[in-house]
Amino acid sequence: MAVACAAVLAVGAGPASLGSTPRVDQPSAARGVPVLMYHRVDLRLSARDPITLHLTVMAPAFETQLRLLRDAGDRSMMLDALRAAIDRRAPLPGRRVVLTFDDGYEDNYTVVFPLLRRYGFIGTFFVVTSTIGTRDHLTAPQLREMAEAGMEIESHGVHHVDFSLLSPAAARSELARSRKTIEAWTGRPVAYFAYPAGRYNAGLERILEDLGYRGAVTERPAAESFARRLGLPPR
Secondary structure (H helix, E strand, O other): OOOOEOOOEEOOOOOEEEOOOOOOOOOHHHHOOOEEEEOEEEOOOOOOOHHHHHHEEEHHHHHHHHHHHHHOOOEEOOHHHHHHHHHHOOOOOOOEEEEEEEOOEOHHHHHHHHHHHHHOOOOEEEEOHHHOOOOOEOOHHHHHHHHHOOOEEEEOOOOOOOHHHOOHHHHHHHHHHHHHHHHHHHOOOOOEEEOHHHOOOHHHHHHHHHHOOOEEEOOOEOOHHHHHHHOOOOO
């Protein structure tokens, strides 16, 4: 089953939060930009990791989704470009979409990365730094290659834990350490975070802002019409 969510940037005193309730009015073009969330995209389901069965999009289905987007005139954009447009309250060109991938699975390099390049798309990849280099996950050299090709490599924490349950000190450590590690691997700044399982609270938003993150993403059910256009079940 494809896992996708449509979201908008919420702008306020703290960092933007993709998928949370907007705090101020947004430019209509920015408000309408779908943000799709994927995890695994593979040629087969993993028997070693049953928890990912419902998080896996099969590679032919993913390629079909990219083809539908391209043929419909949709173009991908980075989270940073979306945030910049909202900060400036500037209109965006029509038919834009943000493609995001959580958890840093190896297939993000072996399957997703070449398909994105084939169809002229860019993606944002949120990685858990403690899993990089472990079985079925990305490696640091792969992350650098992807970043050099124009992909965004952002933080999903040092560990895949519920950040809303962490103490402020523990959350701050996870956010600071993961960012520093990813920046060392890619040579590029890290400015965005994906809340594991989409769970967050106001305290986390304040910590993100204090650390200099420009935004964070959470989960929100996909708009049914957009999901149907890609052949996805709405969440």
